[in-house]
Amino acid sequence: MDTGGNSLPSGADGLKRKVCYFYDPEVGNYYYGQGHPMKPHRMRMTHALLAHYGLLQHMHVLKPNPARDKDLCRFHADDYVSFLRRVTPETQQDQLRQLKRFNVGEDCPVFDGLYSFCQTYAGGSIGGAVKLNHGHCDIAVNWAGGLHHAKKCEASGFCYVNDIVLAILELLKTHERVLYVDIDIHHGDGVEEAFYITDRVMTVSFHKFGDYFPGTGDIRDIGFGKGKYYALNVPLDDGIDDESYQSLFKPIISKVMEVFRPGAVVLQCGADSLSGDRLGCFNLSVKGHAECVRFMRSFNVPLLLVGGGGYTIRNVARCWCYETGVALGIEVDDKMPQHEYIEYFGPEYTLHVAPSNMENKNSRELLEHIRVKLLDNLSKLQHAPSVQFQERPPDTQFLEADEDEDNKDERNHPDSDVNVDCERKSTPRRVKMEFVESEPNHKNHEAVDQVAREVESTLIDSTCSKDSIAAAEAAGLPYVKAEESPENVDVEAGPSGMDQQ
Numbered sequence: 001m002d003t004g005g006n007s008l009p010s011g012a013d014g015l016k017r018k019v020c021y022f023y024d025p026e027v028g029n030y031y032y033g034q035g036h037p038m039k040p041h042r043m044r045m046t047h048a049l050l051a052h053y054g055l056l057q058h059m060h061v062l063k064p065n066p067a068r069d070k071d072l073c074r075f076h077a078d079d080y081v082s083f084l085r086r087v088t089p090e091t092q093q094d095q096l097r098q099l100k101r102f103n104v105g106e107d108c109p110v111f112d113g114l115y116s117f118c119q120t121y122a123g124g125s126i127g128g129a130v131k132l133n134h135g136h137c138d139i140a141v142n143w144a145g146g147l148h149h150a151k152k153c154e155a156s157g158f159c160y161v162n163d164i165v166l167a168i169l170e171l172l173k174t175h176e177r178v179l180y181v182d183i184d185i186h187h188g189d190g191v192e193e194a195f196y197i198t199d200r201v202m203t204v205s206f207h208k209f210g211d212y213f214p215g216t217g218d219i220r221d222i223g224f225g226k227g228k229y230y231a232l233n234v235p236l237d238d239g240i241d242d243e244s245y246q247s248l249f250k251p252i253i254s255k256v257m258e259v260f261r262p263g264a265v266v267l268q269c270g271a272d273s274l275s276g277d278r279l280g281c282f283n284l285s286v287k288g289h290a291e292c293v294r295f296m297r298s299f300n301v302p303l304l305l306v307g308g309g310g311y312t313i314r315n316v317a318r319c320w321c322y323e324t325g326v327a328l329g330i331e332v333d334d335k336m337p338q339h340e341y342i343e344y345f346g347p348e349y350t351l352h353v354a355p356s357n358m359e360n361k362n363s364r365e366l367l368e369h370i371r372v373k374l375l376d377n378l379s380k381l382q383h384a385p386s387v388q389f390q391e392r393p394p395d396t397q398f399l400e401a402d403e404d405e406d407n408k409d410e411r412n413h414p415d416s417d418v419n420v421d422c423e424r425k426s427t428p429r430r431v432k433m434e435f436v437e438s439e440p441n442h443k444n445h446e447a448v449d450q451v452a453r454e455v456e457s458t459l460i461d462s463t464c465s466k467d468s469i470a471a472a473e474a475a476g477l478p479y480v481k482a483e484e485s486p487e488n489v490d491v492e493a494g495p496s497g498m499d500q501q
């Protein structure tokens, strides 16, 4: 089965796309704590802009079903998920060893409703993947998702569960090959690591590299084993502008689309690569950032857009609103409509703001060197890998409720966007020495192995037939029984936490 990526349920005019947009009105109420730069309130600001620009009426607006334990455990370790479910700000002091073990506490604090927050943002991304798999839309959008640093049993960089890995695993049930593209200023380490040894997922990350969190993403990290040449890293320096960025993004992505031919694409639209970000150091305009969305969309391949970083929240809302317009094929006015958060956007009250005059440290020579090197790596992949599908595994069952577009709950959190300075720990944990030959970074064997099994299980008949066991054995992998039929899955009761009605 080759979905090829060129047949879509809509979009024959080349302009319009059917878009599903996932939004939970509670998401803006989650609060990482005073001074923490990650502010879920930015999703509510984005939503308000979409509403007042009149974009919601052009999309299918869906409230995500919370991801269940077993959905999260397709990637994450059971004990880690169980810890996230149980830990509370009140009880965390009794679990210091666990906090340390799972890297929860500082960058990734325990806050009220933490687990529900994870379920919500992961539910949106998995739900988007299900919608794309069914052909119910051409583009699915979940701005609450994109938490690309989370590991199998470790929180990292403000991320607890990796909704992207979970969404890609869902897409792999239908698509032979899935492309992941990451334009956050930070390396998409959690996603790269999860799929480092498979040729069914190609990961491409554009990021600041060199003395910067998380420290990974060397151009020499290219994947391992079957996954060799299926990881691509584009290391950039401070102050990159729109033109320089696109001089790499377009040729590299064009070549990736040509040689890898993905059946679906996940684009992580982290907005901390914008000019003026509180933690970032790039110099992209909203239009330059959105050009990546426009370009990715032009290939007419089912596309999942997720959020990610972004710490100057007025610019995050500007960016994701504009990019939703790009997804829809609607150019929105620069003049911002009156709405409840308008005071964030003064003195311009416009969607677009000029980038700064900061120095671009990426010389033409450096950019050319990177482009040549990466195109050379891609030339080693002359043919897209082909895998044999047997029976398509069951979808993750999600019955999303249509979101009431006039939801009443638009309260601002009293403490949200208090711009207290709090520098994110910027010390990389895994910086490679410049002169040391890059080692294969299959750092977390266990996590990688689990995902390899999970990926493989999408190829294997869901019944325990002799053939499927033989197929698993032939592939050198333990047989993993696929999930039960979704019709038989019980829908768990809602989680405890602040989003309980």
Ligand SMILES: [Zn+2]
Pocket (backbone or CB within 6 Å): 184, 185, 186, 270, 272, 308, 309, 310
């Ligand atoms: Zn980031």
